[in-house]
Amino acid sequence: MKKVLIIARYFGTRIPGLIKYLPEYKWQPLLLTTDPITRELPPDLPCWNTPYQDLLRFWRRIFGLNPYEDFRTQIRNKFGVASKGSALDPVLTFVSEVINYPDADKGWRHPGIKLGMELLQRENISAIISSSSPVSGHIIARELSGRSQIPWVADLRDLWSQNHNYTYSRFRKILDRRLEIKTLGPASALVTASQPWADRLSELHRGKTTCAITNGFDPADVKGPAPGLTTKFTITHTGNIYEGKQDPTRLFAALRRLISEGTIDPGNIEVRFYGPALVWLDKEVRKYGLSGAVKQHGTVPHDVAIEKQRESQLLLLLDWDVPGENGVYPLKVFEYLGSMRPILATGGTTGNVVDVLLRKTGTGVHAPEAEAIINAIARLYREYRQDGRVTFRGAAGEINRYSQREMTGQFATILDRLSGK
Structure with missing residues (x-):
């Protein structure tokens, strides 16, 4: 079995999936990380942790902030700032753009390179995968691959200078673009999470092999028989919400109208948000007069979030x-x-x-605008009232194409090609 060194810190679901399923494709993962932020790692995973001094650790301790959640969001919530554009923003921008360039984990670079070179000399490693964010992992991988000539796959779960959630200034973006081109230039292949993103990467890194591999779900997360559905018309959202990028008020406006028209009984609907509590979200709920129907329940363990999804009539996705x-x-x-x-x-x-x-898998409806949302909810609510439930009509074969096992198989194909298998 060949060995692949994975360099990552913030894992999401992508890296744990790779680690779990790569052995099925005859690749043994080894992990180089720093203070890994993930639900869990396999107990038998060869893992090397390189601690370093977090530049914001002092301020996190002073304000009692969670080191695993976004610094700026927590500061806004700490001071009761409901939205962006406050007097705090210039300070937070300075911290993000100057102190944390190119990211808050830049202190990981030198200890990561040092330990990585020791691993390459000691282990018979055939390939390297680095996954961002943070982008410091790519900087480490570039150095390791350059010194060892081991093929390197740079995985961008989110784009770098072309990031859809880019919050920095134009000057910072110029610096990020230059650093990205310099850092990823020697990579053997670039991978990202959607085809439109892969197309953008190809434009920026001309001549570079670029592939789109979507994220996936782990079938093992769904344990046991499905729980009974809620008796109410329950709409559930789990995870983070990015203010200014994802807009729950379209849903609120649709519900307000349907309730006012008598289409929906307000006592028969429940909208649940599981994730970091947001001051601005509560403000919007009150604005639309939905405090009795819409609730934030805070962050819950992953397995609890899955159960809340499985018992819901509908799952809310904020595009x-x-x-x-x-x-x-x-x-x-x-x-x-x-x-x-x-x-x-x-x-x-x-x-x-x-x-x-959603159309390919038959798993739901995409309603971009207000009228489409109103029509979709009205139709689904009628089905719920008639049948006592909203029926799931997904196509199992299409859904399984988006499992982490299938995702890992695509990575393994790239690794096999680069390593000369």
Whole structure:
């Protein structure tokens, strides 16, 4: 079995999936990380942790912040700032653009390179995968691959200087673009999470092998028989919400209208948000007069979130609302596929990757605009009232194409080619 060194810190679901399923494709993963942020790692995984000094550790400790959640969001919530544009923003921008360039994990670079070279000399490693963010992992991988001539796959779970959630200044973007081109230039292949993103990478890194490999769900997350569905018309959202990029108010406006018209009984509907509590979201709920129906329940363990999904009549997916951006798969869409409950996706644009995915798999409806959302909810609510449930009509064969096992197989194909198998 060949060995592949994976360099990553923030894992999402992509890296744990790779680690879990690569052995099925005759690749043994070894992990180089620093203070890994993930639900769990296999106990038998060869893993090397390179601690370093977090530049924001002092301030996290002073304000009692969670080191595993976004610094800026926590500061806003700490001071009760409901939205962006406050007096705090210049300070937060300075911290992000200057102190944390190119990212908050830049202190990982030198210890990561040192330990990585020791591993390459000691282990018979055939390939390297680095996965961002943070992009410091790519900088480490570039150095290791350059010194050893071992093939290197740079995986961008989100794009770098072309990031759909880019929040920095124009000057910072110029610096990021230059560093990206310099860093990824020697990579043997580039991988990202959607075809539109792969097309953009190809334009920036001309002549470079670029592939799109979507994220996936882990079938093992769905344990035991499906729980009974809620008796109410329950709409559930799990995970983060990015203010200014994902817009729950379209749903709120639709519900307000349907309730006012008498189409929906307000006592028969429940909208649940599981994830970091957001001050601005509560403000919007009150604005639409939905405090009795819409609740934030805070962050819950992953297995609890899965159960909440599986018992829901509908799963809410907030699509990305950025002009010209059609390549964003909100990460939860794949987890939702595995939960096998109907999905209502609001926002985004017709024909984007989410729209195509839901149509191909038959797992839900994509409603970008207000009238489409109103019509979709009214239709689904009628079905619920008539049948006592909203029926899931997903196509199992298509859904399974988006499992982490299938995702890992695509990575393994690239590794086999680069390593000369």
